[in-house]
Amino acid sequence: MHYCQRCEPAVGLEPTADVAVCSRCGWTEPGRREPLYVVTGASGSGKSAIFAPLAAALPDCVVFDVDWLIDPMKATGSLDWDAFRDAWLSVAHGIAQGRRSTVLLGPLMPEQLVGLPSRRWIGPVHFAVLDCTDEQRRARLDARPSWREHAIGEHLAFAAQLRRTISTVLHTRQIRPLNTSPNG
Ligand SMILES: [Zn+2]
Incomplete structure (x- = not known):
C-alpha cells in the first residue's frame, strides 16, 4: 500500500x-485513518434493502455493498476471501484520504479483519448486525429468485453466531423483501 x-x-x-x-x-x-463502519448480517437480514436508504442518509460517508467486488475478483478463478476483505480495507483507506469514513454492508465478522495487511491503515472498526427472527429470515430467503443461494440452515446458524458475537443489533422486522408490495 x-x-x-x-x-x-x-x-x-x-x-x-x-x-x-x-x-x-x-x-x-x-x-490518514478514519473509522470503518461495518453493517453485517446473515443472508435475509435486509442488507440489500437498506443499502440505498443508508447511502442517501449518510452523505458524509461512502457506503458499499461488499458483494460488488465478488464478480470482478472471481474473474481470474476462485475467490481469495482474505484478499477480498483486504481489498475493501484498502478502498476504505483511500476514501479516508478525503476525510470520509466508509460503511461496508456485507456478511463480515470482526475477527476476519484482524491481521489483514491493510487493517493497520484503518481507524477503529465498528460493527452492527442486522437481525430478524428465524421465521422472517426463512420467508425472505424463500421469496428470492432461484439463482440466489438457498442454504437456509447455514444462514440461520450464521445469524445465531453474529447475534452472539456483536453487541450492536439492529432489528429489521419492518423490512420486506425487495420488489414485494406492502400487501404481498
Ligand atoms: Zn525510506
Whole structure:
C-alpha cells in the first residue's frame, strides 16, 4: 500500500497518527485513518434493502455493498476471501484520504479483519448486525429468485453466531423483501 519513494529495496511505510512513515529514512506521506463502519448480517437480514436508504442518509460517508467486488475478483478463478476483505480495507483507506469514513454492508465478522495487511491503515472498526427472527429470515430467503443461494440452515446458524458475537443489533422486522408490495 504505502512504500517509501526513496529507499532501495522497497520499504513498506508504517502508520503513525495520520502519516505514513519510512522507519529506515524517515520519508513521510499522508496516511490518514478514519473509522470503518461495518453493517453485517446473515443472508435475509435486509442488507440489500437498506443499502440505498443508508447511502442517501449518510452523505458524509461512502457506503458499499461488499458483494460488488465478488464478480470482478472471481474473474481470474476462485475467490481469495482474505484478499477480498483486504481489498475493501484498502478502498476504505483511500476514501479516508478525503476525510470520509466508509460503511461496508456485507456478511463480515470482526475477527476476519484482524491481521489483514491493510487493517493497520484503518481507524477503529465498528460493527452492527442486522437481525430478524428465524421465521422472517426463512420467508425472505424463500421469496428470492432461484439463482440466489438457498442454504437456509447455514444462514440461520450464521445469524445465531453474529447475534452472539456483536453487541450492536439492529432489528429489521419492518423490512420486506425487495420488489414485494406492502400487501404481498
Ligand atoms: Zn525510506
